Each structure stands twice: as structure tokens, then as C-alpha cells.
Amino acid sequence: MPARLAPYLLAAPLALVFLAFFLVPMVLVVVVSVFNYEAYQILIPDFTFQNYDDVFSSGVTYETYLHTAKFCVIVWLITLVLGFTIAYFLAFHIHSLTMQITLFLICTIPFWTSNVIRMISWIPLLGRNGLVNRALMSAGVVEEPQEWLLYSDFSVILGFVHLYTLFMIVPIFNSMMRIDRSLLEAAYDAGASGWQTLWNVIIPLAKPGIAIGSIFVLTIVMGDFVTVNVLGGGQIASVGKAIWTELSYLQFPPAAANAIVLLGVVILLILALMRIVDIRKEL
Amino acid sequence: MNKITQKTTAAPAGLSRRKLLQASAATAGMAVGAGVIDGFPAIHAADPIVIRYAGTGVNAFRELSEQCKADTGIEIQYTTLTSDDVVKRAVTQPTSFDLLDSEYWMLKKIVPSGNLRGMDVSKVKNYDKIVPIFTKGELPDGTKTSRTGIAPIKVSYLQGAESTEFSESPTDFMTLIPTVYNADTLGIRPDLIGRPIESWKELLNPEFKGKAAILNIPSIGIMDAGMVAQAMGEITYGDMGNMTKEEIDKTIAILIEAKKAGQFRALWKEFNESVNLMASGEVVIQSMWSPAITKVRQQGINCVYQPLKEGYRAWAAGLGIPTHVDGKMLDACYEFINWYLTGWAGAFLNRQGYYTAVLDTAQAQMEPWEWAYWMEGAKAEKAVVSPTGEKIAEAGEVRDGGSYWERMGKVAVWNTVMDEDRYMVRKWNEFIAS
Numbered sequence: 001m002p003a004r005l006a007p008y009l010l011a012a013p014l015a016l017v018f019l020a021f022f023l024v025p026m027v028l029v030v031v032v033s034v035f036n037y038e039a040y041q042i043l044i045p046d047f048t049f050q051n052y053d054d055v056f057s058s059g060v061t062y063e064t065y066l067h068t069a070k071f072c073v074i075v076w077l078i079t080l081v082l083g084f085t086i087a088y089f090l091a092f093h094i095h096s097l098t099m100q101i102t103l104f105l106i107c108t109i110p111f112w113t114s115n116v117i118r119m120i121s122w123i124p125l126l127g128r129n130g131l132v133n134r135a136l137m138s139a140g141v142v143e144e145p146q147e148w149l150l151y152s153d154f155s156v157i158l159g160f161v162h163l164y165t166l167f168m169i170v171p172i173f174n175s176m177m178r179i180d181r182s183l184l185e186a187a188y189d190a191g192a193s194g195w196q197t198l199w200n201v202i203i204p205l206a207k208p209g210i211a212i213g214s215i216f217v218l219t220i221v222m223g224d225f226v227t228v229n230v231l232g233g234g235q236i237a238s239v240g241k242a243i244w245t246e247l248s249y250l251q252f253p254p255a256a257a258n259a260i261v262l263l264g265v266v267i268l269l270i271l272a273l274m275r276i277v278d279i280r281k282e283l
Numbered sequence: 284m285n286k287i288t289q290k291t292t293a294a295p296a297g298l299s300r301r302k303l304l305q306a307s308a309a310t311a312g313m314a315v316g317a318g319v320i321d322g323f324p325a326i327h328a329a330d331p332i333v334i335r336y337a338g339t340g341v342n343a344f345r346e347l348s349e350q351c352k353a354d355t356g357i358e359i360q361y362t363t364l365t366s367d368d369v370v371k372r373a374v375t376q377p378t379s380f381d382l383l384d385s386e387y388w389m390l391k392k393i394v395p396s397g398n399l400r401g402m403d404v405s406k407v408k409n410y411d412k413i414v415p416i417f418t419k420g421e422l423p424d425g426t427k428t429s430r431t432g433i434a435p436i437k438v439s440y441l442q443g444a445e446s447t448e449f450s451e452s453p454t455d456f457m458t459l460i461p462t463v464y465n466a467d468t469l470g471i472r473p474d475l476i477g478r479p480i481e482s483w484k485e486l487l488n489p490e491f492k493g494k495a496a497i498l499n500i501p502s503i504g505i506m507d508a509g510m511v512a513q514a515m516g517e518i519t520y521g522d523m524g525n526m527t528k529e530e531i532d533k534t535i536a537i538l539i540e541a542k543k544a545g546q547f548r549a550l551w552k553e554f555n556e557s558v559n560l561m562a563s564g565e566v567v568i569q570s571m572w573s574p575a576i577t578k579v580r581q582q583g584i585n586c587v588y589q590p591l592k593e594g595y596r597a598w599a600a601g602l603g604i605p606t607h608v609d610g611k612m613l614d615a616c617y618e619f620i621n622w623y624l625t626g627w628a629g630a631f632l633n634r635q636g637y638y639t640a641v642l643d644t645a646q647a648q649m650e651p652w653e654w655a656y657w658m659e660g661a662k663a664e665k666a667v668v669s670p671t672g673e674k675i676a677e678a679g680e681v682r683d684g685g686s687y688w689e690r691m692g693k694v695a696v697w698n699t700v701m702d703e704d705r706y707m708v709r710k711w712n713e714f715i716a717s
Binding site: 038042058060063064123124127128129147150151233234235237241242245246247248249250251 | 705
């Protein structure tokens with residue numbers, strides 16, 4: 001066997017897996033998105049942009065994207081601040097490795113159960129007669145039960161933050177652990193204050209972690225429909241949910257068109273992030 | 284991105300897979316036990332037949348499959364799906380099940396796919412005793428039932444065994460053999476409302492702002508909305524079961540307006556969600572199904588299935604056999620259906636608050652006072668206990684809505700799929716997204 005074939009053979013298994021489980025389904029989705037459909041005939045081979053036209057001409061699409069984008073921005077900001085703070089604490093304030101590992105494992109506790117259970121457990125807590133409302137009322141903080149706690153944007157965002165902060169912590173913590181401690185000493189010796197060190201040394205060096213964490217959180221929130229459905233009481237729209245609804249009514253072509261549009265939006269988001277941070281160079 | 288979408292969808296699927304595993308483990312364990320104890324001539328004992336049964340779960344009960352196994356030796360393996368998923372499964376993956384538990388309105392979507400066979404009525408032993416709602420479109424006393432929406436009689440018969448066309452008049456080939464049906468109305472929490480509720484329009488009464496819910500299955504939800512809009516005097520429908528585009532627009536506009544005003548606490552899709560909403564007090568008035576009421580009451584919470592002056596929205600379900608089933612499995616499916624109509628299952632379902640297709644055989648399996656309570660609207664002689672052992676009503680109480688005749692006689696509409704279905708679903712999506 002010629003030696004120059006070897007690298008191709010070595011790469012072949014992964015390439016084949018990628019082809020079979022990612023590229024082929026993706027191409028199929030693109031193909032279906034230009035198909036036509038009728039109530040009793042789900043897929044009619046065709047080449048029509050009607051489904052895309054439906055997506056872009058409907059005001060509901062823009063409202064839904066706007067709403068989903070709002071969730072993205074808010075959840076991203078909260079998880080970033082939380083994730084960065086927790087990672088900073090773990091990386092710079094805990095000095096023993098055992099303790100770091102222990103605390104890090106504690107952060108993963110929510111992931112020990114399925115995410116559906118994690119979401120559903122908020123419901124008895126936040127409900128009209130839930131624990132939070134009862135505590136607030138018996139403490140005299142409020143007179144009436146607070147209804148915005150559950151089945152609202154608030155509960156959806158709370159659910160997202162609960163579920164996805166860890167995706168921020170892990171990459172940022174990883175970047176921070178790679179920072180050479182002597183740089184911090186140098187900054188201190190040069191007379192930088194704590195904030196100055198944070199802003200001029202730690203944040204720039206933790207950027208790749210922040211970027212990776214942001215990609216995780218943004219893409220998950222963009223495509224989510226389970227959290228929005230469970231904690232939004234079925235009343236709050238998201239792009240993922242719109243696709244899911246179409247699928248459950250057997251409207252595959254428009255669902256595929258919607259999925260392609262969503263894919264495009266997410267790719268644009270990631271490209272924009274890559275412009276800010278060149279992850280490959282920084283790793 | 285695609286990967287992530289798939290990951291999130293895996294969660295609920297995993298859940299139902301686990302449920303399925305539990306159910307089949309239970310059936311398997313029970314099968315071992317049954318083989319040892321019972322003295323029944325177990326027909327399929329040597330070579331146990333397992334029927335894969337897909338449906339909405341309204342009549343998927345462990346007790347039922349255990350009794351069937353004991354009587355016939357046939358094992359039932361349930362797959363429980365939401366209504367929309369039943370249609371999707373029947374149209375796209377018909378070979379993934381051997382017996383379909385479908386609702387009648389779904390047939391309008393499933394039958395054109397050619398995946399269901401016309402069932403030979405001569406093989407159904409109690410065919411003559413099936414209530415005439417399904418075979419003639421009338422009540423046993425001869426009065427015609429409502430034809431608004433997809434009344435079962437409109438889709439009960441096919442033109443031939445392999446036909447994909449419905450027949451107007453009875454033929455020898457049935458699409459579904461009816462199992463359960465009921466008249467649905469609004470469920471309320473009388474303890475939290477404190478005044479009588481008499482009309483569908485109360486669902487959108489601002490008095491219950493933030494405390495109402497409607498179900499998010501368009502074919503059913505639109506009919507609830509139609510009943511409400513008509514009761515409010517906002518819309519007079521030509522045919523509520525087959526609305527025009529304009530009527531759909533108006534109906535959805537009313538829903539969107541109510542949603543924007545904060546009328547709805549939640550929209551539910553799966554029957555257990557409605558139980559939780561009601562039991563927790565999040566909602567005091569909502570679209571509801573009869574067994575959901577029973578389930579709330581089992582928790583000791585007062586919940587009433589309120590009869591309303593405009594009448595009921597009815598539904599019916601039945602068992603159908605997909606075309607891929609043949610030979611021994613086909614015989615087993617007919618045997619299961621025949622067993623279903625012999626009374627035990629009917630009595631079991633009647634005690635859940637449903638109605639069964641063959642009344643005589645079910646009556647023979649029930650105590651006279653039970654029959655009087657569930658079917659004749661009489662006062663309960665003793666405390667009423669559900670088949671799963673929880674108390675449903677005290678002695679002396681009567682069933683909400685009264686007798687079988689009073690309830691089934693006041694059916695105003697049936698669940699439906701309209702000609703403008705595609706348009707309606709799009710508009711319904713706007714309501715969800717608004």
C-alpha cells in the first residue's frame with residue numbers, strides 16, 4: 001500500500017460517520033424544504049420556494065425570531081456573568097487542586113438527572129400555590145400570589161440559566177487554568193489594581209473560553225423548544241417550537257424550510273463570534 | 284446546530300421509551316405469573332403472541348392487558364403517544380405497530396395513506412350489538428346524533444377491504460371497531476369559582492383571567508374555541524365542524540385577543556398536564572377530558588365535569604388494523620378485538636367514566652348499582668371506587684351530566700379535521716406564537 005494513502009485511510013472512518021450522520025441528513029432537509037405538501041400527502045417531490053416564501057412573508061416568523069433572540073441575549077448575559085464569576089472563583093481563589101475538583105463536581109450536580117426532570121421541578125416551586133409564593137405571602141412581602149413567576153418569560157429564562165450556566169463555566173474555567181500565574185504577579189508588581197488585572201490580563205486571556213461558552217449557550221437557546229414549552233406553559237413562542245409544531249401536524253416541508261433558516265441564522269451568529277475571537281489561534 | 288436540536292428532542296423520547304420499557308417489563312413479569320396460576324385454556328401459551336398497540340393512552344391500562352393475557356394468552360405492548368403523534372406514526376411508520384388505537388377524526392388523515400385495512404365485520408362477533416352511534420349514526424332510541432364535525436358514522440365504513448374511500452352507507456368493511464367514546468365539556472374547580480357555570484362562554488370570561496386553559500391540539504381545540512365563540516354570540520357558524528377560512532380567522536382572532544389579555548394560564552397538550560394544572564389550582568376552568576377529572580378527584584380535590592347548556596363536544600376512538608398485518612397476527616388482532624367487546628373491558632372502561640361500544644356485555648359484568656350510577660344517572664348506592672382502587676364519589680352522589688342518554692343525546696359537535704385544515708393549523712400556530 002502506498003504510504004501517501006495512509007492518512008486518508010486513517011481519516012476515513014470519521015469522515016464516513018460525518019457523511020452518514022450529518023451531511024446526508026442535512027442534504028435531505030434541504031431537499032425536503034423545497035418539496036410541496038398537501039394535507040393527505042406529506043411529501044410531494046417538487047422544486048418550489050413556497051415554503052421559504054411562507055416563512056419570510058409571515059409576521060409570526062419575525063415575532064418568533066425576535067422573541068427567541070431576546071431569550072438568547074438575556075440568557076447569554078446572565079450565564080456569562082454567573083459562569084465567569086464562578087470560574088474565576090474556582091480558578092483563582094481556590095488553591096488546592098482537590099478542592100477545585102470537588103467544587104467543580106458540585107457544579108455538575110444538576111446534570112445528574114434528566115433535563116426534563118430539572119425543568120419540571122421548578123413548577124411546584126414557582127406555581128400560584130407553590131413554595132416561593134407561600135413563603136413570600138407568609139413573610140408579608142406580597143399580598144397576592146405572584147403569577148409572573150411561572151409560565152412566563154421569567155420562568156423560561158430561569159430554566160435556561162439553571163440548565164446552561166455550566167456550559168459557560170467549563171470552557172472559561174479551562175481557559176483560566178491555562179493562564180500563567182506569573183503574569184498576574186507581574187501585573188501586581190507593575191502596580192495594577194485588581195480590576196485592572198481582571199480587565200487587561202484575565203479577560204483577554206479567557207476570551208477563547210468565553211467564546212466557546214457563548215457558542216454553546218446561544219446555539220442551545222436558539223434551537224430549544226422543550227424548556228420553552230414546559231416552563232412557558234405552552235404559550236410562549238420560540239423558533240424551535242414553531243418547527244416542532246409543524247412537524248407534529250405532518251407539515252414536513254415548511255418545517256424543513258424553517259430549520260434551514262434557523263441553521264443560517266445560527267451559522268451567522270457563530271461567524272460573528274469568530275470574528276471577535278479567533279478560537280483556533282488562541283487555543 | 285442540527286445536532287443540538289436532535290439532542291433536545293431526545294429528552295421526551297427517552298422518557299416515553301422508559302415508560303414503555305417499564306410497561307413491557309410489567310407485562311412480561313405478569314405473563315410469567317399468569318402462566319403458573321390460572322387455569323384458563325391459554326390459547327397462545329405455547330407460542331405467545333405480542334401485539335404492538337399504538338394509541339393515545341386513553342384506554343391503555345395495565346389491568347386491561349393483564350386480563351387479556353389471562354383470557355386469551357395474547358400479550359399487549361402499549362406505545363402511548365399524543366394525538367398528533369398517533370396520526371404521524373400511522374401515516375409515516377405503519378409497520379411499527381400491529382394494532383392502532385385511533386380517534387375517528389384522525390381517519391380523515393390516516394385512511395388516504397392506505398395504511399389501514401377495512402375490517403371484515405363478519406369476523407367481529409358482537410358486531411350487531413355495537414351501539415348504533417357507530418353503525419347508523421343514531422342513538423339506541425332512534426334519535427339521530429349530531430353530524431357536525433367528524434361524527435363516527437361519516438368515517439366508520441370503507442367502500443372495500445383495501446379502499447381508501449369512506450362509504451356513506453354501511454358496508455362490510457369497518458375502519459375502526461369502536462372501543463371508547465365520550466361527551467367532553469369544561470372541567471371546573473367549584474371550590475375556587477363559587478358560582479354556577481352554565482355556558483361555554485365562561486372559558487373566556489375575564490373573571491377567570493390567568494386561570495383558564497385550552498388544549499393545544501388544533502383539531503380539538505378549535506372546536507372548544509368554536510363552542511365558546513358561538514356561545515359568546517360573536518360568531519354564528521354555517522358548519523362548525525367544517526369552518527370557512529373567514530370563520531377560522533374570526534375564531535382565532537378571538538383566541539389571540541384573549542391570550543394577549545392574559546386569559547390563559549397555560550395551554551396543554553397531554554392529558555396529565557391538564558390534571559396537574561387543575562389539581563395545583565393554577566387553573567380553575569379549562570378544556571378537559573373525563574378521566575382527567577377522575578384523576579383530579581382521586582387526589583381528594585373537588586373537580587366537576589360541568590354540563591353546559593350549548594351541549595357537549597364528543598369524541599370516539601376505536602381499534603384499527605394496519606395493512607401490513609396478516610396471517611397469525613391478523614387472527615390475533617381480531618381475537619383481541621372480539622375479546623374487547625365481550626364485557627370485561629367495557630365494564631372496566633365504563634367505571635373510568637368512558638362509554639363502551641357494546642353496552643349489553645358490559646352491563647353483565649357490572650353490579651346493578653354501578654350500572655345505575657355510571658349509565659343511568661342514579662344516585663350511587665355505595666362509595667364509587669375506580670378500577671385502580673381510588674374513591675371517586677361518595678354514596679348518594681350522582682354523575683356530572685347524568686345518564687348516558689342525557690349526555691350522548693346532547694352532543695353538539697364531534698372532534699374534526701376540516702377541509703381548510705392546512706389553513707387552520709397555520710392560524711392556530713399564529714395563536715400559539717402570538
